[in-house]
Amino acid sequence: MKKLFGILVAVLLFASTLPIGNADGGDKGIVKCYVISAGKIVKREAELTKEEALELIEKIWDAVYIYKPYKDRENMELTPEEKSEIESIFNDLFSEMKKLGLLPENEVSVQSLGLLPDFGISFLNPILSCGVGKSFIPLYPGEAFIGVMLRPIFVQYLFLGYTGCINARLIPPRLEYWDWVGTQTLMIWGFVGLYIDFASIGLGIPPMQVLMGESFFTAGIDWL
Numbered sequence: 001m002k003k004l005f006g007i008l009v010a011v012l013l014f015a016s017t018l019p020i021g022n023a024d025g026g027d028k029g030i031v032k033c034y035v036i037s038a039g040k041i042v043k044r045e046a047e048l049t050k051e052e053a054l055e056l057i058e059k060i061w062d063a064v065y066i067y068k069p070y071k072d073r074e075n076m077e078l079t080p081e082e083k084s085e086i087e088s089i090f091n092d093l094f095s096e097m098k099k100l101g102l103l104p105e106n107e108v109s110v111q112s113l114g115l116l117p118d119f120g121i122s123f124l125n126p127i128l129s130c131g132v133g134k135s136f137i138p139l140y141p142g143e144a145f146i147g148v149m150l151r152p153i154f155v156q157y158l159f160l161g162y163t164g165c166i167n168a169r170l171i172p173p174r175l176e177y178w179d180w181v182g183t184q185t186l187m188i189w190g191f192v193g194l195y196i197d198f199a200s201i202g203l204g205i206p207p208m209q210v211l212m213g214e215s216f217f218t219a220g221i222d223w224l
Helices: 002-017 050-064 080-099
Strands: 028-037 040-049 125-136 146-149 153-169 174-181 184-189 191-197 208-215 217-222
Touching: 028 050, 028 191, 040 050, 050 080, 050 125, 050 153, 050 208, 125 184, 125 191, 153 208, 153 217, 174 217, 184 208
Parallel strands: 028 146
Antiparallel strands: 028 040, 125 153, 125 208, 146 191, 153 174, 153 184, 184 217, 191 208
């Protein structure tokens, strides 16, 4: 993980040194989001500077890695203090996205996305994923959504990929955490949550893919 995070920092630092056009740093790239809830789709589109985008990506990676320290636990049950700390990291990210105009004010929370092990729909499992690559959602035109996606999502991380899932085990009863690091191919069914594609932002920033929410079933291949 430390090696992967070090590579990410190097990529972001390199991106921050790339020229983006005007000397005044006024160039911006577009990030698109779609919010699906209560039978409607709301499109979110924001223009971000390179600095805004890099800061947002850092907060995303902090959130995606939030459960990594608990991987070796026999059970993923969290104390109230741990839950509060985790919620604080996610809320910091969501506040930043709302400030940038990428999320609505009152429709997104840690609980609504099912990002804590004991929240959300019982047959869905929390998933946090981010990486550089491409995604494909059959017959769906949007890049990001909040809602239920029954058709599969296909994701290919070429590098800097990280995916963590919390799964329920029946025998013995417990919650456990597993993750994949690096180049990977994912197939995700029954996704509920937030999905964002940075591919069209430009500005020397890698095409990041992000998934935060719950899924009915996740499968894939770790190529490393």
